[in-house]
Amino acid sequence: MLHPTEKEERLYLDEIEKELKEELVELDEKLQEYQEKILGLKQYMYENQAQLDKVEKAMSRVSVLEEALFGEDVLKQKKRVTKLIDSPYFGRIDFCHDDKEEVFYIGVYGFSRGGGLHNLIYDWRAPVSSVFYDFEIGPAHYLAPMGEVDGELRLKRQYKIQRGVMDYMIESSLNIGDEVLQKELSHSSDEKMKNIVATIQKEQNQIIRNETAKVMIIQGAAGSGKTSIALHRIAFLLYRQRGVLNSQNILIISPNKVFADYISSVLPELGEENIAEIEFDELAREYMGKKYKYQTFAQQVESLIENEDPAARERIRLKATNQFVKQLQSFLEEAQERYFAPEDLSVEDVFASKESIEKEYHYYKNLSIKVRLRKIADRILHKYRAENEKKLDPKAAKKVRDTVQHMFLLPDAMALYQAFYESIGQPQAFCMAGKKTLEYADLYPFLYTKLFFEGVDRGYEKVKHLLVDEMQDYTPIQYAVLAKLFSCRMTILGDSFQSVNPYSSSSIEKIEPYFEGCQTIELCKSYRSTLEISEFARKILNNKKLVSIERHGPLPTVSECADSEEELARVRQLMEEFRNSSFGSMGIICKSQSQAGELFEKLQQAGEEVTLLDFESTSFSQGIVVTSVHMSKGLEFDQVILPGVSQQNYRTQMEQSLLYIACTRAMHRLDVTCSGKKSDFLQ
Numbered sequence: 001m002l003h004p005t006e007k008e009e010r011l012y013l014d015e016i017e018k019e020l021k022e023e024l025v026e027l028d029e030k031l032q033e034y035q036e037k038i039l040g041l042k043q044y045m046y047e048n049q050a051q052l053d054k055v056e057k058a059m060s061r062v063s064v065l066e067e068a069l070f071g072e073d074v075l076k077q078k079k080r081v082t083k084l085i086d087s088p089y090f091g092r093i094d095f096c097h098d099d100k101e102e103v104f105y106i107g108v109y110g111f112s113r114g115g116g117l118h119n120l121i122y123d124w125r126a127p128v129s130s131v132f133y134d135f136e137i138g139p140a141h142y143l144a145p146m147g148e149v150d151g152e153l154r155l156k157r158q159y160k161i162q163r164g165v166m167d168y169m170i171e172s173s174l175n176i177g178d179e180v181l182q183k184e185l186s187h188s189s190d191e192k193m194k195n196i197v198a199t200i201q202k203e204q205n206q207i208i209r210n211e212t213a214k215v216m217i218i219q220g221a222a223g224s225g226k227t228s229i230a231l232h233r234i235a236f237l238l239y240r241q242r243g244v245l246n247s248q249n250i251l252i253i254s255p256n257k258v259f260a261d262y263i264s265s266v267l268p269e270l271g272e273e274n275i276a277e278i279e280f281d282e283l284a285r286e287y288m289g290k291k292y293k294y295q296t297f298a299q300q301v302e303s304l305i306e307n308e309d310p311a312a313r314e315r316i317r318l319k320a321t322n323q324f325v326k327q328l329q330s331f332l333e334e335a336q337e338r339y340f341a342p343e344d345l346s347v348e349d350v351f352a353s354k355e356s357i358e359k360e361y362h363y364y365k366n367l368s369i370k371v372r373l374r375k376i377a378d379r380i381l382h383k384y385r386a387e388n389e390k391k392l393d394p395k396a397a398k399k400v401r402d403t404v405q406h407m408f409l410l411p412d413a414m415a416l417y418q419a420f421y422e423s424i425g426q427p428q429a430f431c432m433a434g435k436k437t438l439e440y441a442d443l444y445p446f447l448y449t450k451l452f453f454e455g456v457d458r459g460y461e462k463v464k465h466l467l468v469d470e471m472q473d474y475t476p477i478q479y480a481v482l483a484k485l486f487s488c489r490m491t492i493l494g495d496s497f498q499s500v501n502p503y504s505s506s507s508i509e510k511i512e513p514y515f516e517g518c519q520t521i522e523l524c525k526s527y528r529s530t531l532e533i534s535e536f537a538r539k540i541l542n543n544k545k546l547v548s549i550e551r552h553g554p555l556p557t558v559s560e561c562a563d564s565e566e567e568l569a570r571v572r573q574l575m576e577e578f579r580n581s582s583f584g585s586m587g588i589i590c591k592s593q594s595q596a597g598e599l600f601e602k603l604q605q606a607g608e609e610v611t612l613l614d615f616e617s618t619s620f621s622q623g624i625v626v627t628s629v630h631m632s633k634g635l636e637f638d639q640v641i642l643p644g645v646s647q648q649n650y651r652t653q654m655e656q657s658l659l660y661i662a663c664t665r666a667m668h669r670l671d672v673t674c675s676g677k678k679s680d681f682l683q
Helices: 006-049 054-086 127-134 178-185 202-208 226-240 255-263 281-290 297-306 312-316 322-338 352-362 369-388 394-405 414-425 442-454 474-486 510-516 531-538 563-580 593-603 654-665
Strands: 091-097 102-109 109-111 118-123 138-144 148-164 165-171 215-220 249-254 277-278 346-347 350-354 465-468 491-493 520-525 558-562 585-590 622-628 637-642 666-675
Touching: 006 054, 006 109, 006 118, 006 148, 006 297, 054 109, 054 165, 054 369, 091 127, 091 165, 091 322, 109 394, 118 127, 127 202, 148 531, 202 226, 215 226, 215 510, 226 414, 226 465, 226 491, 226 622, 277 281, 281 369, 281 442, 281 474, 297 312, 297 442, 322 414, 322 442, 322 474, 346 394, 346 465, 352 369, 352 491, 369 394, 369 442, 414 442, 442 474, 474 510, 510 520, 531 654, 531 666, 558 563, 563 593, 563 637, 637 654
Parallel strands: 102 118, 215 491, 215 520, 249 277, 249 465, 465 491, 558 666, 585 622, 585 637, 637 666
Antiparallel strands: 091 102, 091 148, 109 118, 138 148, 148 165, 346 350
């Protein structure tokens, strides 16, 4: 066996560090060479610009660009090697196949010397590295480009290396040793989400390395690592499909800017460029135009929290079902015939028969209504020009176009959308939130209608992979809109138990009908919270499938205070305990954003140093954060305080869901406070 003892492993680590540092010196020399070449080329162009012809100038500019691109590649290599010097690898496997035993050290990036003939470190995404994640000691296999390689896993080791020093080495016969996982999970949270390559579990690895699913839907419990897994899946696909897929071909739909900032370091840590991110409502904004305003999802949630409006809840429930989508789709299919009334067209000396117009209308049946009508008018005008060898004057041409457009009896998408509610006998289900302002529940049904009526002017053809997070907060009609806008591969993830609006939440079963080639997977094991916190949350909203990892901490506390002043004092006491602890982040999570704002002001007036996270925030930071449940989704904190958990403040189905979400943000410690009687959800 190679390096059988820990002492020999430490000596080998020194050798690898030496190789990496030598590589770093060589890369610095290469960078210097490219810099000098670029400066030399630019100086030559400057000194000889009068003598150079256009071709020579163009060739010189191309040469400068090529050298710059080569230099950028070297700079990327330098960044990777610099990171490897800090922590070269985290695992080792000894794999025997065809009577030949090989040793593979596995790290965040691959590394080789001597022209790449021999890998000293294998990238965690390399085919052979899957053995590290998937197998115990004994028979094992991995899928290589030439086919499946069968063999035997004879040794598995795990390391923790920081700043070039080996903290520990563990012999592991299991998948990813519980001891390593416990060490990693017991750490304090970071300002940004980190990579998990050293602790990827077998079921997570299968998701990450899946290359066959056209659409993968991941239902994951709170703390199951689903977002991190999805990002590692993106990194894996970028590695495996390099040259076909790049960062510009991928788009993330995330819940808000804070969450986007929180996850922004994962891909760069894995050696990939960050990818574009957009909120679902921003997607809608691109297609809605300026004629209509609309509520945002955040405004809808806040409105539901602050106001008792049973009629609004019923409107939301109605428009959040698959049956509603079927009704709308069926209506639109029928409407294109029902509201089309062709007639003979006669404008000056232009004539088109009713029959010819109807025939063309059906010929273009795969186009939107508005585009079909425009095509018909174009054909009529083209025919006139061909027969008369002249263009029709602009005024008459406009009249032709208008006449054809008016053959569809409804003037625009809004009229068509309102006609839908009349057709299903529920005109009261359409209710504006304000002047020319749609309720959020109407935004995507109307957008779907608008796309059907007007067509898609600009699509997302460059996007080859779409990642949709917090799937439970998007309704079936939103997925129907996505299916119209994107035809690419997708990774969709979320947790049906974590909906901030349970009246419109989605599950795997609701999403599947809108996409072909779906593969679904459920992640039940939670790695974020201690067992005590997970059990506390389970009593609020019983997720029977949730499996908590065996990591212990203090029991959550519930403090019933006499009044708001006593409760504020208790919150401040808990804040002081946090400052004296080893924890790095605390979330004070209120039910609504307005309640978070009020508490933030009180704490500031009391001289406390806190940060408010609201819907306008763009970044996540360490320290003490005051925010709402909605804004905390996807985030995690070492310690969480939940103020105001009284029976008066938390009593509805929606508030039960919010309380569950808030509890599951805590990693190590959870404290609940209230003024007066505590919520029945805490019994």
